[in-house]
Amino acid sequence: MGKGIFEVLFEYYPIFLQGLLGTLKFAFIAVFFGTLVGTLVAIVNLSKNKYVSAIATVYVNVLRGTPLLVQMYIAYFFIPMAIPALNSIDKVYYVLLALILNSSAYVSEIIRGGINSVDRGQIEAARSLGMTASHTMTKIVLPQAVKNILPALANEYIAMVKETSLAGTFMLYELMYTRTLLANKYLVWQPLFIIAGIYLVVTLVLSWIVKQMEKRFRKSD
Amino acid sequence: MANKIFNEVLIETVDLKKNFGTLEVLKGISEKIYRGEVVSIIGPSGGGKSTFLRCLNLLEEATDGKVIFEGNELSLKNTDINLHRQKIGMVFQQFNVFPHMTVMENITLAPILEKKIPKEEAEKKAMELLKTVGLEDKVHEYPGRLSGGQKQRLAIVRAMAMEPDVMLFDEPTSALDPEMVKGVLDVIQALAESGMTCVIVTHEMGFAKRISDRVLFIDGGVIAESGTPQELFDHPQNQRTKEFLAEVLY
Numbered sequence: 001m002g003k004g005i006f007e008v009l010f011e012y013y014p015i016f017l018q019g020l021l022g023t024l025k026f027a028f029i030a031v032f033f034g035t036l037v038g039t040l041v042a043i044v045n046l047s048k049n050k051y052v053s054a055i056a057t058v059y060v061n062v063l064r065g066t067p068l069l070v071q072m073y074i075a076y077f078f079i080p081m082a083i084p085a086l087n088s089i090d091k092v093y094y095v096l097l098a099l100i101l102n103s104s105a106y107v108s109e110i111i112r113g114g115i116n117s118v119d120r121g122q123i124e125a126a127r128s129l130g131m132t133a134s135h136t137m138t139k140i141v142l143p144q145a146v147k148n149i150l151p152a153l154a155n156e157y158i159a160m161v162k163e164t165s166l167a168g169t170f171m172l173y174e175l176m177y178t179r180t181l182l183a184n185k186y187l188v189w190q191p192l193f194i195i196a197g198i199y200l201v202v203t204l205v206l207s208w209i210v211k212q213m214e215k216r217f218r219k220s221d
Numbered sequence: 222m223a224n225k226i227f228n229e230v231l232i233e234t235v236d237l238k239k240n241f242g243t244l245e246v247l248k249g250i251s252e253k254i255y256r257g258e259v260v261s262i263i264g265p266s267g268g269g270k271s272t273f274l275r276c277l278n279l280l281e282e283a284t285d286g287k288v289i290f291e292g293n294e295l296s297l298k299n300t301d302i303n304l305h306r307q308k309i310g311m312v313f314q315q316f317n318v319f320p321h322m323t324v325m326e327n328i329t330l331a332p333i334l335e336k337k338i339p340k341e342e343a344e345k346k347a348m349e350l351l352k353t354v355g356l357e358d359k360v361h362e363y364p365g366r367l368s369g370g371q372k373q374r375l376a377i378v379r380a381m382a383m384e385p386d387v388m389l390f391d392e393p394t395s396a397l398d399p400e401m402v403k404g405v406l407d408v409i410q411a412l413a414e415s416g417m418t419c420v421i422v423t424h425e426m427g428f429a430k431r432i433s434d435r436v437l438f439i440d441g442g443v444i445a446e447s448g449t450p451q452e453l454f455d456h457p458q459n460q461r462t463k464e465f466l467a468e469v470l471y
Contacts, residue, residue, distance in 0.1 A: 124280055125317035125376075129331035129383055130307030139330060143321050 008182070008190040015178050016191075020198055022174035026164040029096055031157045034103025041108035043137070046115060056108070063105035069166050072098040076170055095170045103160055110152045114145030147217055154210035158203050165199075175199065225434060227255030231387055231418055232277055237286035239272055246272045248442035249286065254387070254420055259413045261429035261450075262422045264439040265465055270422045273439060274389050277420065278309040291386065307335060310380030314392040316372040318364040324351070324375055325360045328382045336383065343382070350378040354408050370401030374408055387418040394425060426469055430454050438462045 009016065045056035063071065075098040080087050118141050126136040146153075168176030175195050182191045232254040239247040246269045254260055262270045275281040277288060279295050279302055288295045290305050319327050328347040332338040338346075351357045354374040364372055373393060380388060390409060394402045406428050413419045413432050423429050429436055430450040438446040438453060438461075446459040454470075457463045 119315075119317070121313060121315050121317035122319065125311075125313060125319070125379075126331075127303075128278055128280060128306055128309070128311035129380065130303045130305075130335050131331055132303055132335070135334055139334065140319060147321065 003187065003190060005190045005193050008187055009194050012178075012182060012187075012191075015181060016175070016194060016198060018173060019175040019178040019195075020202070022172065022177070023161065023164050024202075026096065026099065026167055026172070026174055027157075027161040030099040030103045030160050030164065033100045034107050034160070035153075037100065037104035038107030039111055039142075041104055042111035042115060045108065045112050060105045060108055063102050064109070068098065068102045068163055069169065071102055072166060072170065074098070091170065092172055095167050095172055099160075099164065099167065102163070103156070106156050106159075107153065110149050110156060111145065113152075114149035115141055117148045118144045150214055150217060151210070154206075154213075158206050158210075161202055161206065162199060225257065227258050227434070229256040230254070231256045231258075231291060232420075233287075233289040234273075234276070235287040235289070237273070237276055237288065238284045239269075239276060239281060240284045246442055247276070247283070250439075250442075250444055251286075252437070252444060252447075254418065256386070256418055257416050259419045259432055259434045260421070260437060261433040261435075262420065262437045262439055263424070263426065263429060263465075264437075264445075268440040269442045270437075270439045271391050274391050274420060274422050277389060278306050278311055280311070303335065307331075307383050308386045310383060310385035310388040312373070312376050312380055312388065312390045312393050314395050316364075316369070316376045316396070318367075318372050318375050318379070320364050323361050323363055324356065324367075327364070327375060328379050331379070332382050347378070347382055350381055353411070354378055355404075368401060369397045370404045373397065373401075373405045377405075377408055377412070381412075387420065388412060390419065390421040390423070392422050392424065394423070424469070426454070426466075438465065440465065 003011075041056050041059060045053050045060070047053045047056075072095050075094040076091055079094050079097075080089075080091065122140050122144065123136055126140045127133075131139070164174055165176040167174050168180065171177065171180075175198060179191045179195060230253045234250050234252050237247055237250040238245070248269075250269075250273055262274065264270050272281055276283050277290075279288065283296060290309065293300055293305060295302060295305055319330070322330065325344060325347055328350065329340065329343040332343045332346070333340055348357060348360065351360060354377065356371060356374055356378070359367060359371065359375075364375065367375065377388075377393075393409065394405050397405060402425070406425065409419070409421065410428075410432050421429070421433075433450050435447060436450050436453040437444050438457075438459065440461050446453060446457060446462045453462065454466065457466055
């Protein structure tokens with residue numbers, strides 16, 4: 001069995017800490033840009049032009065219907081091959097790109113649901129005041145949609161923290177990658193439990209934060 | 222109020238038609254609304270009155286025909302509909318106040334955003350309007366804490382803040398508790414008496430009779446009869462009008 005879990009944790013905590021920072025960094029990037037792209041995809045998806053909305057539907061279906069790991073492999077190997085000009089760019093970014101796009105597909109479906117959940121009368125009232133379509137979207141629809149979808153969105157973000165573990169496969173320094181580092185020191189099973197424990201603490205803390213935010217949001221009802 | 226003279230056409234519809242799928246809701250309505258006029262629209266449910274009203278600011282896109290507002294044909298591609306809608310206030314049956322904004326924000330949002338009115342000026346104007354409907358002490362509340370009648374008065378103020386040339390009311394009291402109706406009707410009446418052009422779809426026959434210059438009876442997608450309140454309520458000519466009034470005036 002070798003060393004105990006806590007022994008390993010105390011001895012190598014800087015490595016885990018750096019892994020955690022990597023995980024949080026990648027999750028934040030995926031969530032932030034995934035939400036931006038996802039919002040755009042949702043709006044395109046809601047277009048009255050059915051050809052335009054079909055593009056978004058295909059986008060969402062492909063990204064949700066294939067495994068993230070496969071998407072990461074394709075991004076990692078295929079993009080630099082297909083576009084040699086991009087060869088000089090660090091491959092980390094391609095893995096991140098896959099994370100972002102994957103996240104955007106899930107987020108866009110949540111946002112689309114949220115936009116649809118806003119009462120049509122709200123849109124009519126805004127338009128009848130002479131508000132432009134884009135102002136109606138940003139000032140009336142999206143703020144109410146966000147409130148409706150906050151729990152679903154938060155769950156997606158928390159899931160994204162876990163999804164980033166796949167990035168370790170590509171030698172990106174995040175939590176899961178610490179396993180590879182410590183395996184070189186013949187520590188095989190202890191890092192796995194430590195990593196699992198850290199993920200658990202992070203997701204529980206995030207869930208708690210989201211609950212507090214929801215409570216504050218509910219105040220304006 | 223029947224002695225006023227109206228000579229400037231504000232809104233004109235020409236052979237306005239609207240289909241929902243295969244259902245013909247409006248079968249060709251040609252009508253003029255004059256500046257300063259108070260026009261009530263009555264008729265049975267499903268007859269097309271709300272659809273007609275909603276076509277006036279293009280919330281419903283007409284299948285055929287024209288809507289001309291202040292000389293501009295609204296349905297033309299190069300018409301900036303937002304600009305014209307700023308001058309066409311609308312009040313809805315379901316209030317449609319913005320729940321995520323305070324009373325003040327509800328009122329000042331569109332003037333600040335679309336008319337580029339400075340915030341302070343917009344808020345000053347909003348306070349004046351709120352006083353006229355007795356909501357000045359609710360200015361910082363969210364709509365969730367207002368009664369139905371207060372929400373509807375807020376909706377009226379919100380529309381008025383854009384300084385419209387006409388106000389459209391789509392069954393403004395139909396979703397209200399009975400004891401809330403009078404407060405809202407009083408506000409509409411005050412507006413009408415101030416010279417605001419009003420088009421009101423309503424089931425409040427007594428109210429329509431009292432404040433209207435003209436009443437339209439819409440049934441089966443056409444204006445079956447129109448006239449002064451006295452003509453229409455006291456001496457209806459059309460058989461359908463007679464039947465409808467017999468049903469609602471019991």
